[in-house]
Amino acid sequence: MEGRYILCISHDILLEYEEIIARHTSPVLAQAVTDALLDLPNVEMITRYYHWNLIAVDPDDNKFVDCAIAARALFLVSEDRHFDVLKHVDFPKLAVIRLADFWEELQKRAV
Numbered sequence: 001m002e003g004r005y006i007l008c009i010s011h012d013i014l015l016e017y018e019e020i021i022a023r024h025t026s027p028v029l030a031q032a033v034t035d036a037l038l039d040l041p042n043v044e045m046i047t048r049y050y051h052w053n054l055i056a057v058d059p060d061d062n063k064f065v066d067c068a069i070a071a072r073a074l075f076l077v078s079e080d081r082h083f084d085v086l087k088h089v090d091f092p093k094l095a096v097i098r099l100a101d102f103w104e105e106l107q108k109r110a111v
Contacts, residue, residue, distance in 0.1 A: 002110075003041070004109040004110065005106065005109070006042050006043070007037075007040075007043045007044070008044050008046045008067055008073055009043060009044075010045070010046050010063060010066070010067040011047075012063040012067075013063055013064065016063070017033070017034055018031065018033075021033050046071045047070070048063075048066040048067055048069075049070065050066065050069075052065060052069060052092065055083065055085055055086075056085075057082050057085070061083065068094055069094060073094070074095065075095040075096065075102075076094055076095070076096045076097070077098075078096055079098055
């Protein structure tokens with residue numbers, strides 16, 4: 001809300017969010033949450049045109065990598081260790097940071 005970052009999502013990511021929220025609450029609430037996400041000024045819908053397939057262990061995670069690359073994101077925030085494989089990928093280069101590191105980054109931008 002303070003504009004310290006832009007959250008980039010793709011259609012596939014939004015569908016996954018909706019599915020998980022619906023599983024834990026209700027489909028109506030899940031739809032409301034995803035609609036609210038799209039209305040936020042710091043959320044950007046990204047269309048990915050290429051599938052890099054960089055994560056073989058959990059191919060479903062590739063949607064996040066592809067979105068981050070298409071968005072030219074500074075980094076991808078995740079606690080999922082499947083993304084550690086990206087440390088060994090020379091191209092396309094994508095930094096993955098943990099939530100605590102993201103929090104630190106936000107604190108730097110608070111000034």
